[in-house]
Amino acid sequence: MPADALLFSNSRPPGAEVPFAHAAGPLRDHLGHRTVWFVGWARHDLDAYTGWVADALADVLGPVDLRGLHREPDPAATIREADPARETVLVGGGNTFRLRRRTGDNGVLAALRERDDLRYAGASAGSNLACPTIMTTNDMPIVDPGGLDALGRLPVQVNPHYLDPDPHSAHRGETREERIAEFHEENALAVVGLREGAWLFRSGDRLTLDGHTARLFRRGHEPTELAAGTDLSWLLETPTS
Structure with missing residues (x-):
C-alpha cells in the first residue's frame, strides 16, 4: 500500500500572510523530522522557488531540512535511494505541464512511481502529479508534457x-x-474539486478531506458538496462510480 500522501489545493489561501500557515499541523505531522526533497520543476527559477518554500516552512514549522532535488547530480537516483524512515518528498506548484515534462525527462517521475513507499506532499501542480493523470489541471500547456499519465498515488x-x-x-x-463535465464525457475517474485552503490526506486505506470544503464530481451523478472532515475512503475502492 502506498505511503501517506498529503495533497493541498494551494500553499497560500486568501488572506493568509504566511504560506502553509493554514496547514501547519498536518504538515508537521507529515514531514516529521525527515529530510524533505523539494521538487520545484513546475516553476522556472528553481533556486528562488526552493528558497521561498524553505523560508515559508521554517516560519510555520521551525527548522526544516529542505533540499532542492534539482541540485542533486542524479535526482532520480536520489529518489530511488531515499530512506522512507528519514526522507520524504514535497512537490511544489506552478505549471503542471512543465512539471510533468521535466520530471519525465530527468527520470524523477519514474523514480517516484517506483518509490511509492516514500511519503508524498504536493500543492497545486504537485497535487495534480499525484493523480492517475494530469488531465484535471487548470494550467496552460506551455510545453509538451511528454504524456498525461502521472503517479497514481490516489x-x-x-x-x-x-x-x-x-x-x-x-x-x-x-x-x-x-x-x-467535459472531462467526464471522455473519462470515468471521479474528480475532487479542492477549494482554496482544502487538502486531501491519504493514509493506507483511508482518505479524508480537511481544511475547507470541496466538491465531488462523478460521471452520471450530480455534483456533491463535501464538508471539511468528510471521510472519502470509499473513493479508494470505487473511484470511477
Whole structure:
C-alpha cells in the first residue's frame, strides 16, 4: 500500500500572510523530522522557488531540512535511494505541464512511481502529479508534457483551486464545473474539486478531506458538496462510480 500522501489545493489561501500557515499541523505531522526533497520543476527559477518554500516552512514549522532535488547530480537516483524512515518528498506548484515534462525527462517521475513507499506532499501542480493523470489541471500547456499519465498515488483526480460559478461575472468561457463535465464525457475517474485552503490526506486505506470544503464530481451523478472532515475512503475502492 502506498505511503501517506498529503495533497493541498494551494500553499497560500486568501488572506493568509504566511504560506502553509493554514496547514501547519498536518504538515508537521507529515514531514516529521525527515529530510524533505523539494521538487520545484513546475516553476522556472528553481533556486528562488526552493528558497521561498524553505523560508515559508521554517516560519510555520521551525527548522526544516529542505533540499532542492534539482541540485542533486542524479535526482532520480536520489529518489530511488531515499530512506522512507528519514526522507520524504514535497512537490511544489506552478505549471503542471512543465512539471510533468521535466520530471519525465530527468527520470524523477519514474523514480517516484517506483518509490511509492516514500511519503508524498504536493500543492497545486504537485497535487495534480499525484493523480492517475494530469488531465484535471487548470494550467496552460506551455510545453509538451511528454504524456498525461502521472503517479497514481490516489485512484481519483484532483482539481486544485476549484472555483464556483460566479453569476455576476462577465466571463463567458467555461466554468470549472463545465470543464470537469467535459472531462467526464471522455473519462470515468471521479474528480475532487479542492477549494482554496482544502487538502486531501491519504493514509493506507483511508482518505479524508480537511481544511475547507470541496466538491465531488462523478460521471452520471450530480455534483456533491463535501464538508471539511468528510471521510472519502470509499473513493479508494470505487473511484470511477
